[in-house]
Amino acid sequence: DVKVTQSSRYLVKRTGEKVFLECVQDMDHENMFWYRQDPGLGLRLIYFSYDVKMKEKGDIPEGYSVSREKKERFSLILESASTNQTSMYLCASRDRDYSPLHFGNGTRLTVT
Amino acid sequence: AQSVTQLDSHVSVSEGTPVLLRCNYSSSYSPSLFWYVQHPNKGLQLLLKYTSAATLVKGINGFEAEFKKSETSFHLTKPSAHMSDAAEYFCVVSHSGGYNKLIFGAGTRLAVHP
Numbered sequence: 001d002v003k004v005t006q007s008s009r010y011l012v013k014r015t016g017e018k019v020f021l022e023c024v025q026d027m028d029h030e031n032m033f034w035y036r037q038d039p040g041l042g043l044r045l046i047y048f049s050y051d052v053k054m055k056e057k058g059d060i061p062e063g064y065s066v067s068r069e070k071k072e073r074f075s076l077i078l079e080s081a082s083t084n085q086t087s088m089y090l091c092a093s094r095d096r097d098y099s100p101l102h103f104g105n106g107t108r109l110t111v112t
Numbered sequence: 113a114q115s116v117t118q119l120d121s122h123v124s125v126s127e128g129t130p131v132l133l134r135c136n137y138s139s140s141y142s143p144s145l146f147w148y149v150q151h152p153n154k155g156l157q158l159l160l161k162y163t164s165a166a167t168l169v170k171g172i173n174g175f176e177a178e179f180k181k182s183e184t185s186f187h188l189t190k191p192s193a194h195m196s197d198a199a200e201y202f203c204v205v206s207h208s209g210g211y212n213k214l215i216f217g218a219g220t221r222l223a224v225h226p
Contacts, residue, residue, distance in 0.1 A: 004155070043202070043216045090155055098144045098163055098206060101214070103155035 003027075006091050006104035013111050019078040021107050023091030031094045032074035033101065034058075034066065036087040043090065049074055081111045114139050116205050118217035126225050131190040133220045135203035138184060145186045146204040147177055150219075156202060162186065173197070198224045 007022040025032065034046040035058075045058030047066040055066050063085060067075040074093075078085055088108050092101040119134040137143060144163045148156040160171025167179045177188045186203060203217040 006155075009153075042218050045214070092156075100146050100158045100161050101148075101156070101204075103148075103157070105155045106153070108153070 004091055004093055004102050004104040006089075006107050008107050009105065011107060011109045013078075013081050013109065015082060015111060017078075017081050017111075019081050019109065019111075021076040021078075021089055021091075021109070023074045023076070023104055024072050025074075025093040025102070026072065027093070027095070027102070028071065029093040029095050029102075030071075031096070032068065033092045033094075034064075034074065034076045035090045035092065036060070037090055037106075038087050046076065081109075083111050085109065086111045114143075114205060114215055116203050116215045116217040118201075118203050118220045120220050121218065122221045122223070124223040124225065125193045127195055128192050131188070131193045131197065131222065133188040133201050133203075133222065135186045135188065135217060136184055137186060137203070137205045137215075139205060144206040145177075145179060146206065147171065147175070147186075147188050148202045148204060150200045150202065152199075159188070159201075193222075193224045195224050195226065198222055 004025045013019050032049045035043045037043050044060050046064050047058050049055045049068040052071050065077045088106050090106045091104040094101050115138045117136045146161045147159040149159050150156045159175050160169045162169045162179045170176045175190045200219045200221050202219050205215045
């Protein structure tokens with residue numbers, strides 16, 4: 001089975017801090033994704049990576065950046081955390097187009 | 113434009129009764145369709161997928177879905193609900209061309225009562 005591991009289940013950070021969310025997948029998938037999930041807004045795509053060092057902006061990239069130095073690892077970076085970035089963050093990977101996404105268990109981030 | 117509509121935001125059933133979660137999509141192409149389940153404070157887990165093979169798709173935990181092109185629907189069903197089925201369910205459409213073709217429905221929250 002594909003395993004997507006997010007390093008933290010819960011994080012509490014202060015406004016202005018730099019925050020790193022880490023995601024690792026073990027199936028050599030090309031594509032990796034970061035979503036945030038908020039009540040009433042569903043899942044929204046932040047960034048997408050289709051290969052090492054390659055990335056594309058999703059629907060809501062403002063305030064975020066990403067890093068993919070190795071195929072198995074995709075990091076989401078909040079350069080200066082703000083309270084409106086309090087959310088559930090979900091990482092996912094997939095092999096190719098038409099393949100299903102495989103999700104991690106999520107990181108619930110609270111910014112105070 | 114492509115879209116996914118989950119017709120019910122909340123569904124409530126009694127344990128042992130059938131489950132029906134409705135999903136309609138619009139697409140100019142032949143889509144791949146997926147159903148995911150999310151339990152509280154967890155990630156999304158794939159229940160089943162349709163990728164242009166058989167129109168009736170069987171998934172995990174007794175769920176199945178039928179692709180009906182004429183009705184542009186992909187409804188999720190289960191003959192007999194179990195308490196552990198209580199969760200949120202998402203219908204997702206995927207087209208060729210990368211990330212921006214993954215479209216998530218708003219979700220349906222399923223409650224199962226004893």
